[in-house]
Amino acid sequence: MTDPQQADFAPGRRVPLRAIIGSLRRGAGDPTWIEGPDGIWRGSITPHGPVSLGLRVERAVSGDRVVATAHGPGAPWALERLPRLLGADDTIDDFVAHHDVVAEALAAQRDWRLGRTDLVIDALVPAIIEQRVTGRQAFSAYRTLVRRYGAIAPGPAGQRGLRTPPSAAQWLRVPSWEWLRAGVDAQRADTVMRALRVAARLEECVDLPAQEASRRLRTVPGIGVWTAAEVAQRAFGDPDAVSFGDYHVAKNIGYALTGQPVDDAGLAQLLEPYAGHRYRVQYLVHAAGLSRPRRGPRLSLPTHLPARF
Known part of the structure; x- marks a missing residue:
């Protein structure tokens, strides 16, 4: 050691x-x-x-x-x-809160900053697994695959159960039936495989301007605006990478800022004054717990969710 x-x-x-x-x-x-x-x-x-x-x-x-x-x-x-x-x-420094609730959330989170890992595949594989399913289903699938194909992490933390995820090469060796056993359908598994075959090119995105990085990610069939944004938030620390296509984000931000849920088109219009910091608004709304009231049972089936990829 x-x-x-x-x-x-x-x-x-x-x-x-x-x-x-x-x-x-x-x-x-x-x-x-x-x-x-x-x-x-x-x-x-x-x-x-x-x-x-x-x-x-x-x-x-x-x-x-x-x-x-x-x-x-x-x-x-x-x-x-x-x-x-x-x-x-x-x-x-250049962020201006155009709504009182955003100003209040910013004051409560004044020391929060958006970090970046500079690791694309690390963020991309779980984001693809999360497409079109509930968080519980996605987390279970990722947990199963990492435990089976990841490795014991270096150092004492590894002896306490910490694992590293598979490398790109190791992910590529996961058989198709193992993805299905973990709860990942063929469409998402195929998207992961397509991305991993160009992993080196995708990892280069950390050195590209935000729009070019997103464009390169979305050249992989099956990776769309939502998935690219989820990667950009974590790997690139992009404060503008709002999660369009998410089941909850547009509704919650719309409710927080206007009192009414909105769709993606409405969200884009609502966030225009925050250009360059649109994800920051998303984070602040979430951190402040400003979600719309729930009037029904929690969703549990993937067929109830839109295709967010």
């Missing part, structure tokens, strides 16, 4: 760690994520190999300090990008 490597991040403000990286967790049972007294640990596959990255926050009057500990071949790569992961590249 190699010695752990460490780095820290102290931006001079509070760092709401769970809020910043929480979207990387795919459900409560995600094997690539564990939490404990020593903080949050996440397993991932970097361009240099697997890594276990542990993050804990030390509070101080002058601002928080995040201490990162990493194990595995990917440790130097992950630690070098620690500030980006925690939102150092994100700025809210």
Whole structure:
């Protein structure tokens, strides 16, 4: 076992760690994520190999300090990008709240920043699995596949159950029947396979302008606006990558800002004043719990959901 490597991040403000990286967790049972007294640990596959990255926050009057500990071949790569992961590249200097509820949500989340992993496949495979199904179904499928085809994460966290997801090459070796056994239909599995065959080209998206990165992702059949946005939010830290096509997003934002749910066309119009920060509004609405009232049983069947890809 190699010695752990460490780095820290102290931006001079509070760092709401769970809020910043929480979207990387795919459900409560995600094997690539564990939490404990020593903080949050996440397993991932970097361009240099697997890594276990542990993050804990030390509070101080002058601002928080995040201490990162990493194990595995990917440790130097992950630690070098620690500030980006925690939102150092994100700025809210030009963000203007055009609605009172957005201003209030921003005040409550004033220290939140949008981070980026710089890992496309890491975000893309679970996003494809989440197309057209409920979160519970998608998280169960991803959990099953990672436990079966992922690997024990490097370092002590691996002995506590942390796993890394399969690499692109390992995902490609998952048989078609195993996708079906996990609850992933052939259409989504085929989309994953098409994306993995051009994984190197897709990973290059981290160095492209946002619109070009989204366009390249969507050249893969089966990857549409919703999936590209889900990747952009996590891998690129794109504050404008709103999740058009989601079953809840347009309705909830419309209700929060106008008192009435809207469709995607209405959402696009409603968010025009926030161009460049449309996903930031989506996050703030969600973080503030500003969802529309529910008037019926929770959806449980994928046939009730639109094709969001």
